[in-house]
Amino acid sequence: MTTRKSVIRAGIGGWTYEPWRGLFYPNGLPQARELAFASRAVTSIEVNGTFYRTQTPATFAKWRDETPDGFVFSVKAPRAAVMKRVLAEAGPSVERFAASGLGELGEKLGPILWQFAPTKKFDPDDMAAFLALLPRKAGGRPLRHALEVRHESFRTPAFTDLAAKAGAAIVFADSDDYPLIEESTADFVYMRLMRARADEETGYTPGEIEAWRKRAEGWAARGLDVFVYFINGAKERAPAAAQAFLAPSMPHQHQPG
Template identity: 50%
Template structure:
């Protein structure tokens, strides 16, 4: 009997963006209702504000209450954890970030994006020391960790092997100048696609949307999407949950692209 495919969740980065008012958000919608509206159209959102400053536990609880029961948030980790010369020394910053209230999201807490600067190079020993600092659970909630590396030195099978050892996902950055690493290294996949264009009403062409819908379905089924760059042989064919965010590009079009991808991956 075939195993069921993993869940596919698709969304955007953040929900506060003035140009979305009157396009993605209906004219006259109160700003305090924007998250609820976005959550009714999407299946996940990546919170960016957590990268730049601490959020109150009450804010996480409020976001949980304003969204549907099956909605999930991804979080960008604090930049103070990753923007450092010696990653092995990040322990206090990681603890401060993780204990700042994010578990108030409860079952709506999705993966955490530990994003590194484009200048950060792969030092295997130091990077492993960083991975050892990431706990598997907090307050009884399982944590899912993903790393977004943006330097060519990470394009190494050794990097993929290290992530697989610790069950951490390599974030696939796509349609961008950053290295594309599409290897599945964890029980879930995290992708950020950045190629939306103003000339396309849905952000991507129909062919582009279908390409990413096929990729999401392949990952969810335990397969390897065609046309994406990988660095090591596949590790099994177990179904995986997929988190895909339409980021950057022409930001005005990102909600339309996300909704179009949701429509293509349902059913």
């Protein structure tokens, strides 16, 4: 019996960002080609647009066709689902999102990110009801779910137990503002690294990036897939940070400049 090898992917949030033009994207690159370029420089992108508006099956198919084999998107769930005061009432929003055409991404569909408001406090009954609403499949493909909680009240074994029971990952957040919860509760790890600095060419120092890589390799050695996103902080540095993280495995990647 062959054991599936764990995969480490790294990337950025979105691909449309004006300061990247001329820094990450070559001067003169048409905006319509930015996804094609970015998806060959990193191995995953976290889609932000799905948080703000419903996409169409044709849009998901277009993204699928513009990106190379082996590339994976994570998709941020809509704010209509995660910003409700009572999460248990999010059913209709969750169902609309699940039916919006996610399955068109095919093998390029990675985790779904559920990002909760910083003001949302942990309510065990409400969170359990919400987790029960999460779709299991899209287009016949099993779905993975990552939970980004932003209030200190979630730093409790009760939440960790709920996430593990649902098979959902708790986002590992390197942040000045949000709690760091390190427990593994799924068959993958979802990292959002948010302390990039403008005075560092790669956002984080080479030593810091190497430390993140070693941490990811440790999780992979335990059989977990790992998704690493350099996001927020000095966002203009995010592509360089992701490329530096990936450098040992992508020797022919695009370079900023």
